[in-house]
Amino acid sequence: MAVFATAPFYLSTVMIAIGNFSTVAAGGFAVLFIAAFFFLFWLRSRSQKKRDSEK
Incomplete structure (x- = not known):
């Protein structure tokens, strides 16, 4: 979950790098x-x- 919390912050930078x-x-x-x-x-x-169906 921590990756998905911080990754959007860097998503545009990574996309620009890949876009080159x-x-x-x-x-x-x-x-x-x-x-x-x-x-x-x-x-x-x-x-x-x-898990709920096993109860």
Whole structure:
């Protein structure tokens, strides 16, 4: 969680650095970052749902 709390602060800097090589790669990096954020919460919800159904 700490990574997702601090990473958006550096996201634009990283995107600019990647964008010097490829704008598509920079956009892909941003999409992957956002997808990873939602994936983390999706996994967390599955874990909680499984834990709640075992009770």
